[in-house]
Amino acid sequence: MKPGVYDIEHEKYLKMNGLSKSGLSNFSKSPEEYQYKRMHPVEQTKAMRNGTIIHTATLEPSRYREEYAVAPSVDRRTKVGKAKLQAFVEMNPGKEIIAQEEHDLAVNISAAVHNSKKAHEKLSNARIESSVFWNDPDYDFLCKARPDALDESTGTIIDLKTTNDATYNKARNTIMNLKYHWQAAFYLRGMRILEPGKYTNFMFVFVETTPPYYINNIVLSPDFITMAEIEISTLLGDYARCLESDIWPGPPDEITEMEPPEYYRRKFENNELPF
Numbered sequence: 001m002k003p004g005v006y007d008i009e010h011e012k013y014l015k016m017n018g019l020s021k022s023g024l025s026n027f028s029k030s031p032e033e034y035q036y037k038r039m040h041p042v043e044q045t046k047a048m049r050n051g052t053i054i055h056t057a058t059l060e061p062s063r064y065r066e067e068y069a070v071a072p073s074v075d076r077r078t079k080v081g082k083a084k085l086q087a088f089v090e091m092n093p094g095k096e097i098i099a100q101e102e103h104d105l106a107v108n109i110s111a112a113v114h115n116s117k118k119a120h121e122k123l124s125n126a127r128i129e130s131s132v133f134w135n136d137p138d139y140d141f142l143c144k145a146r147p148d149a150l151d152e153s154t155g156t157i158i159d160l161k162t163t164n165d166a167t168y169n170k171a172r173n174t175i176m177n178l179k180y181h182w183q184a185a186f187y188l189r190g191m192r193i194l195e196p197g198k199y200t201n202f203m204f205v206f207v208e209t210t211p212p213y214y215i216n217n218i219v220l221s222p223d224f225i226t227m228a229e230i231e232i233s234t235l236l237g238d239y240a241r242c243l244e245s246d247i248w249p250g251p252p253d254e255i256t257e258m259e260p261p262e263y264y265r266r267k268f269e270n271n272e273l274p275f
Contacts, residue, residue, distance in 0.1 A: 001142065003134045003194060005127075010052075010146070013131040014041070018144030019239060021183045024232060027239055028179075031248035034239075050105070053098060054162060057106035058113050059128045059148060069095040070103045105209065109162065112213035119205045119217055122158055126151040134193045138233075139240035145187045156201040156219075157187050166206035166216040175220075180204065184220050185228035 001016055019027075027034035044052075057064040069092040074081035089097060114120045126149035133144050149158040163174060175181050184202035191199040202225070206216040220228075242248050267273065 001133045001144075004132075005150075005194060006131045006133070007129075008131045010129070013144070013146055016131075016133075016144065018133055018142040019136075019236075020144050020146075021179075021186045024182060024186065024235055024239075025179050027242075028235055030251045031238070031242045032250035035248040050102065051162060053102055054106045054109050055129075055148065055160060058110040058160060059123065061110065064106070067095055068098050068103070070100055071097045073100065108211070109207055109209065109213055112215055113160065113205060113207055116205070116215045116217060119158075119215065122151040122154060122156055122203065123149055123205075125153050126158060132187075132190050132194065134190045136236060136240075137193060139236060139243075141240060141243055143186075143190055145190050147187055147191075150191070150199065152198060154201065155199050156203050157184075157191065157199055158203050158205060159183065159187075160205045160207070162209050163206050164208065164210075166208050166214050168216065168218075171204070171206045171216055171218055174206075175204070175218075181220060181224055181228040182232050185225050185232055188225065189229065189232075 001018065023034055023038065026037045053064075053068065056067065069088070072084060072088055074084045076082060076085060114123070128149050129146065130150055131144065131146050133142060135141070136143055147157050148160050150156075151158060159180075161174075161180070163171070165171075184204075188199060188202055202220055204218045204220075206218060208214045
Protein backbone atom coordinates (compact mmCIF):
# COMPACT_ATOMS: atom_id res chain seq x y z
CA MET A 1 0.00 0.00 0.00
CA LYS A 2 1.36 3.40 -0.97
CA PRO A 3 1.60 5.95 1.86
CA GLY A 4 -1.43 8.22 2.08
CA VAL A 5 -4.85 8.87 3.59
CA TYR A 6 -7.61 6.75 2.08
CA ASP A 7 -11.36 6.22 2.36
CA ILE A 8 -11.70 2.45 2.50
CA GLU A 9 -13.98 0.11 4.40
CA HIS A 10 -12.95 -0.95 7.88
CA GLU A 11 -13.02 -4.65 7.02
CA LYS A 12 -10.67 -4.05 4.10
CA TYR A 13 -8.37 -1.93 6.27
CA LEU A 14 -8.08 -4.72 8.84
CA LYS A 15 -6.84 -7.15 6.19
CA MET A 16 -4.16 -4.82 4.86
CA ASN A 17 -0.51 -5.03 5.87
CA GLY A 18 1.09 -2.55 8.21
CA LEU A 19 1.99 -2.22 11.87
CA SER A 20 -0.94 -0.78 13.81
CA LYS A 21 -1.22 0.49 17.36
CA SER A 22 -2.94 -2.72 18.43
CA GLY A 23 -0.11 -4.65 16.79
CA LEU A 24 2.40 -2.49 18.64
CA SER A 25 0.64 -3.27 21.93
CA ASN A 26 0.74 -6.98 21.18
CA PHE A 27 4.41 -6.72 20.24
CA SER A 28 5.19 -5.03 23.57
CA LYS A 29 3.96 -8.19 25.30
CA SER A 30 6.20 -10.30 23.09
CA PRO A 31 7.06 -10.56 19.38
CA GLU A 32 5.52 -14.03 19.47
CA GLU A 33 2.25 -12.52 20.72
CA TYR A 34 2.26 -10.08 17.81
CA GLN A 35 2.80 -12.80 15.22
CA TYR A 36 0.15 -15.07 16.71
CA LYS A 37 -2.48 -12.32 16.86
CA ARG A 38 -1.62 -11.26 13.32
CA MET A 39 -2.08 -14.78 12.02
CA HIS A 40 -5.17 -15.48 14.15
CA PRO A 41 -7.41 -12.38 14.15
CA VAL A 42 -10.09 -12.46 16.82
CA GLU A 43 -13.74 -12.93 15.97
CA GLN A 44 -15.98 -9.93 16.59
CA THR A 45 -17.17 -9.88 20.20
CA LYS A 46 -20.37 -8.32 21.48
CA ALA A 47 -18.37 -5.39 22.85
CA MET A 48 -16.67 -4.87 19.47
CA ARG A 49 -20.03 -5.04 17.70
CA ASN A 50 -21.53 -2.47 20.07
CA GLY A 51 -18.52 -0.24 19.57
CA THR A 52 -18.94 -0.35 15.79
CA ILE A 53 -22.64 0.49 16.07
CA ILE A 54 -21.95 3.39 18.46
CA HIS A 55 -19.13 4.78 16.34
CA THR A 56 -21.23 4.66 13.19
CA ALA A 57 -24.23 6.34 14.83
CA THR A 58 -22.04 9.05 16.37
CA LEU A 59 -19.57 9.75 13.59
CA GLU A 60 -21.53 8.80 10.46
CA PRO A 61 -25.27 9.12 11.20
CA SER A 62 -26.31 9.02 7.54
CA ARG A 63 -24.41 5.76 7.01
CA TYR A 64 -25.93 4.44 10.23
CA ARG A 65 -29.41 4.98 8.81
CA GLU A 66 -28.42 3.32 5.55
CA GLU A 67 -26.73 0.25 7.03
CA TYR A 68 -28.70 -0.62 10.17
CA ALA A 69 -32.31 -1.55 10.85
CA VAL A 70 -33.88 -1.99 14.28
CA ALA A 71 -35.57 -5.37 14.68
CA PRO A 72 -39.24 -5.38 15.69
CA SER A 73 -40.15 -6.62 19.13
CA VAL A 74 -41.35 -10.17 18.52
CA ASP A 75 -41.25 -13.49 20.33
CA ARG A 76 -38.58 -15.33 18.39
CA ARG A 77 -39.56 -18.62 19.99
CA THR A 78 -42.86 -18.71 18.12
CA LYS A 79 -43.60 -19.34 14.46
CA VAL A 80 -45.44 -16.02 14.19
CA GLY A 81 -42.55 -14.13 15.74
CA LYS A 82 -39.99 -15.84 13.51
CA ALA A 83 -42.12 -15.11 10.44
CA LYS A 84 -42.43 -11.41 11.33
CA LEU A 85 -38.70 -11.14 11.88
CA GLN A 86 -37.95 -12.89 8.58
CA ALA A 87 -40.32 -10.55 6.75
CA PHE A 88 -38.57 -7.57 8.35
CA VAL A 89 -35.16 -8.89 7.25
CA GLU A 90 -36.44 -9.31 3.68
CA MET A 91 -37.77 -5.73 3.72
CA ASN A 92 -34.29 -4.45 4.67
CA PRO A 93 -31.91 -6.21 2.27
CA GLY A 94 -28.24 -5.65 2.94
CA LYS A 95 -28.84 -3.99 6.31
CA GLU A 96 -27.52 -5.26 9.60
CA ILE A 97 -30.38 -6.00 11.96
CA ILE A 98 -29.80 -4.72 15.48
CA ALA A 99 -31.81 -4.93 18.68
CA GLN A 100 -33.79 -1.99 20.03
CA GLU A 101 -31.49 -1.71 23.05
CA GLU A 102 -28.43 -1.56 20.79
CA HIS A 103 -30.04 1.23 18.79
CA ASP A 104 -31.11 3.14 21.91
CA LEU A 105 -27.61 3.02 23.38
CA ALA A 106 -26.03 4.19 20.12
CA VAL A 107 -28.38 7.14 19.56
CA ASN A 108 -28.19 8.21 23.23
CA ILE A 109 -24.40 8.22 23.17
CA SER A 110 -24.40 10.03 19.83
CA ALA A 111 -26.71 12.70 21.26
CA ALA A 112 -24.51 13.11 24.33
CA VAL A 113 -21.34 13.50 22.25
CA HIS A 114 -22.90 16.07 19.94
CA ASN A 115 -24.39 17.95 22.91
CA SER A 116 -20.79 18.62 23.91
CA LYS A 117 -19.96 21.86 22.12
CA LYS A 118 -16.23 21.11 22.02
CA ALA A 119 -16.67 17.59 20.65
CA HIS A 120 -19.37 18.61 18.18
CA GLU A 121 -17.34 21.47 16.74
CA LYS A 122 -14.36 19.26 16.00
CA LEU A 123 -16.35 16.31 14.70
CA SER A 124 -18.56 18.47 12.48
CA ASN A 125 -15.57 19.72 10.48
CA ALA A 126 -13.59 16.49 10.50
CA ARG A 127 -12.77 13.80 8.01
CA ILE A 128 -14.31 10.63 9.45
CA GLU A 129 -12.89 7.08 9.57
CA SER A 130 -9.87 7.54 7.32
CA SER A 131 -7.34 4.77 6.76
CA VAL A 132 -3.79 6.07 7.03
CA PHE A 133 -0.63 4.33 5.77
CA TRP A 134 2.98 5.52 6.06
CA ASN A 135 6.52 4.18 5.86
CA ASP A 136 8.42 4.60 9.09
CA PRO A 137 11.23 7.06 8.32
CA ASP A 138 13.72 5.39 10.67
CA TYR A 139 13.21 1.75 9.69
CA ASP A 140 11.29 1.86 6.40
CA PHE A 141 8.47 -0.56 7.20
CA LEU A 142 4.77 0.06 6.60
CA CYS A 143 2.57 1.38 9.40
CA LYS A 144 -1.15 1.99 9.47
CA ALA A 145 -3.81 3.69 11.56
CA ARG A 146 -7.51 4.43 11.37
CA PRO A 147 -8.32 7.73 13.10
CA ASP A 148 -11.95 8.21 14.06
CA ALA A 149 -11.74 11.83 12.93
CA LEU A 150 -9.21 14.29 11.49
CA ASP A 151 -10.04 17.94 12.15
CA GLU A 152 -7.73 19.88 9.89
CA SER A 153 -9.07 23.27 11.04
CA THR A 154 -7.66 22.78 14.54
CA GLY A 155 -4.95 20.23 13.72
CA THR A 156 -6.60 17.66 15.95
CA ILE A 157 -6.92 13.89 15.67
CA ILE A 158 -10.03 12.75 17.55
CA ASP A 159 -10.81 9.32 18.95
CA LEU A 160 -14.11 8.27 20.53
CA LYS A 161 -13.88 5.95 23.53
CA THR A 162 -16.79 4.40 25.41
CA THR A 163 -16.16 3.63 29.06
CA ASN A 164 -17.78 2.85 32.39
CA ASP A 165 -16.25 5.90 34.07
CA ALA A 166 -15.04 8.97 32.17
CA THR A 167 -13.92 11.03 35.16
CA TYR A 168 -10.37 12.41 35.02
CA ASN A 169 -8.52 9.87 37.17
CA LYS A 170 -10.40 6.87 35.79
CA ALA A 171 -9.87 8.05 32.22
CA ARG A 172 -6.15 8.50 32.89
CA ASN A 173 -5.96 4.98 34.32
CA THR A 174 -7.74 3.65 31.23
CA ILE A 175 -5.34 5.52 28.95
CA MET A 176 -2.34 4.02 30.71
CA ASN A 177 -3.73 0.48 31.10
CA LEU A 178 -4.86 0.21 27.46
CA LYS A 179 -1.90 2.20 26.12
CA TYR A 180 -4.07 4.84 24.50
CA HIS A 181 -1.19 7.29 24.93
CA TRP A 182 0.74 5.09 22.51
CA GLN A 183 -2.16 5.40 20.10
CA ALA A 184 -2.00 9.19 20.30
CA ALA A 185 1.76 9.28 19.73
CA PHE A 186 1.62 6.68 16.95
CA TYR A 187 -1.18 8.44 15.05
CA LEU A 188 0.47 11.84 15.41
CA ARG A 189 3.74 10.33 14.17
CA GLY A 190 2.03 8.97 11.08
CA MET A 191 0.22 12.18 10.22
CA ARG A 192 3.40 14.20 10.85
CA ILE A 193 5.15 12.07 8.23
CA LEU A 194 2.31 12.27 5.70
CA GLU A 195 1.20 15.87 6.24
CA PRO A 196 3.96 17.75 8.12
CA GLY A 197 2.79 20.47 10.49
CA LYS A 198 -0.91 19.83 9.97
CA TYR A 199 -1.86 17.74 13.02
CA THR A 200 -0.38 18.59 16.40
CA ASN A 201 -3.08 17.59 18.93
CA PHE A 202 -4.80 14.36 19.89
CA MET A 203 -8.16 14.48 21.67
CA PHE A 204 -10.02 11.59 23.26
CA VAL A 205 -13.78 11.90 23.62
CA PHE A 206 -14.56 9.65 26.57
CA VAL A 207 -18.28 8.93 26.95
CA GLU A 208 -19.93 6.73 29.54
CA THR A 209 -22.29 3.99 28.41
CA THR A 210 -24.92 4.57 31.09
CA PRO A 211 -27.19 7.59 31.64
CA PRO A 212 -26.62 10.49 31.72
CA TYR A 213 -23.71 9.56 29.36
CA TYR A 214 -21.07 11.74 30.98
CA ILE A 215 -18.58 13.22 28.50
CA ASN A 216 -14.94 14.08 29.08
CA ASN A 217 -12.90 15.62 26.23
CA ILE A 218 -9.22 15.02 26.95
CA VAL A 219 -6.18 16.34 25.08
CA LEU A 220 -2.90 14.71 26.05
CA SER A 221 -0.22 17.16 27.11
CA PRO A 222 3.01 17.56 25.09
CA ASP A 223 4.93 15.83 27.89
CA PHE A 224 2.54 12.88 27.82
CA ILE A 225 2.96 12.55 24.05
CA THR A 226 6.76 12.86 24.27
CA MET A 227 6.99 10.08 26.85
CA ALA A 228 4.79 7.84 24.71
CA GLU A 229 6.95 8.61 21.66
CA ILE A 230 10.07 7.51 23.52
CA GLU A 231 8.41 4.23 24.49
CA ILE A 232 7.12 3.40 21.03
CA SER A 233 10.37 4.42 19.30
CA THR A 234 12.17 1.68 21.23
CA LEU A 235 9.49 -0.83 20.24
CA LEU A 236 9.70 0.22 16.59
CA GLY A 237 13.42 -0.53 16.59
CA ASP A 238 12.83 -3.96 18.14
CA TYR A 239 10.08 -4.62 15.59
CA ALA A 240 12.41 -3.71 12.71
CA ARG A 241 14.99 -6.21 13.95
CA CYS A 242 12.38 -8.96 14.18
CA LEU A 243 11.22 -8.14 10.65
CA GLU A 244 14.78 -8.35 9.34
CA SER A 245 15.61 -11.62 11.09
CA ASP A 246 12.12 -13.13 10.92
CA ILE A 247 12.65 -14.30 14.49
CA TRP A 248 9.75 -13.56 16.85
CA PRO A 249 10.71 -14.64 20.37
CA GLY A 250 8.27 -15.23 23.19
CA PRO A 251 8.50 -13.73 26.69
CA PRO A 252 11.60 -14.44 28.81
CA ASP A 253 11.58 -17.90 30.39
CA GLU A 254 12.35 -16.89 33.95
CA ILE A 255 10.96 -16.71 37.47
CA THR A 256 9.88 -13.27 38.60
CA GLU A 257 9.56 -12.18 42.22
CA MET A 258 6.44 -10.06 42.67
CA GLU A 259 6.41 -7.15 45.09
CA PRO A 260 3.19 -5.90 46.69
CA PRO A 261 1.63 -2.84 45.03
CA GLU A 262 2.36 0.48 46.69
CA TYR A 263 -1.22 1.09 47.82
CA TYR A 264 -1.18 -2.29 49.62
CA ARG A 265 2.16 -1.54 51.24
CA ARG A 266 0.86 1.84 52.44
CA LYS A 267 -2.11 0.16 54.13
CA PHE A 268 0.24 -1.85 56.29
CA GLU A 269 2.52 1.10 56.97
CA ASN A 270 -0.54 3.07 58.14
CA ASN A 271 -1.89 0.08 60.08
CA GLU A 272 -4.94 -0.05 57.78
CA LEU A 273 -5.26 -3.82 57.66
CA PRO A 274 -7.52 -5.18 54.90
CA PHE A 275 -9.72 -7.17 57.29
